[in-house]
Amino acid sequence: xxxxxxxxxxxxxxxxxxxxxxxxxxxxxxxxxxxxxxxxxxxxxxxxxxxxxxxxxxxxxxxxxxxxxxxxxxxxxxxxxxxxxxxxxxxxxxxxxxxxxxxxxxxxxxxxxxxxxxxxxxxxxxxxxxxxxxxxxxxxxxxxxxxxxxxxxxxxxxxxxxxxxxxxxxxxxxxxxxxxxxxxxxxxxxxxxxxxxxxxxxxxxxxxxxxxxx
Numbered sequence: 418x419x420x421x422x423x424x425x426x427x428x429x430x431x432x433x434x435x436x437x438x439x440x441x442x443x444x445x446x447x448x449x450x451x452x453x454x455x456x457x458x459x460x461x462x463x464x465x466x467x468x469x470x471x472x473x474x475x476x477x478x479x480x481x482x483x484x485x486x487x488x489x490x491x492x493x494x495x496x497x498x499x500x501x502x503x504x505x506x507x508x509x510x511x512x513x514x515x516x517x518x519x520x521x522x523x524x525x526x527x528x529x530x531x532x533x534x535x536x537x538x539x540x541x542x543x544x545x546x547x548x549x550x551x552x553x554x555x556x557x558x559x560x561x562x563x564x565x566x567x568x569x570x571x572x573x574x575x576x577x578x579x580x581x582x583x584x585x586x587x588x589x590x591x592x593x594x595x596x597x598x599x600x601x602x603x604x605x606x607x608x609x610x611x612x613x614x615x616x617x618x619x620x621x622x623x624x625x626x627x628x629x630x631x
Contacts, residue, residue, distance in 0.1 A: 519551030
């Protein structure tokens with residue numbers, strides 16, 4: 418009897434199916450590293466978009482016109498001007514001037530010499546021109562003379578003489594050549610004409626009277 422009961426119990430035990438373990442199915446699954454990287458990348462993209470939007474909005478604010486009463490915060494760069502080199506002043510004492518009297522009126526060249534000396538020109542020689550019938554004052558400037566000197570002397574001559582003609586050309590060993598003409602209000606010197614000399618009339622020769630012969 419005991420053997421029969423033991424065999425039945427063993428059969429019952431063998432026929433009873435094993436219950437599945439549910440504890441293994443309830444274990445939490447570990448997150449894959451790829452999902453973490455995707456979330457991190459998404460955060461970076463959102464942060465970058467936010468930064469760009471904020472930066473563009475700041476540019477629009479700074480570019481808007483400043484209302485009256487408020488000083489602009491943007492400062493413009495200072496523009497520094499390079500110093501311009503100024504030409505050295507001309508030494509008037511080194512300018513050689515020749516004055517020729519072209520009217521024949523005594524003292525005209527010396528008169529102009531004194532006028533130019535008051536302006537600072539001291540290297541001046543005077544003389545007479547080949548002709549004495551100049552009515553207009555003629556001035557020839559060397560090409561080395563500066564515009565300031567040309568303007569100064571021309572202005573002085575125009576204040577003295579009736580007509581002034583200026584040009585740039587060859588002046589020989591001088592820097593400026595001047596042939597004086599008529600001063601304002603002056604008249605030309607009368608030309609001297611030769612007076613005809615009277616011819617001597619022939620004198621009568623005496624005739625001898627014949628003597629009577631005795």
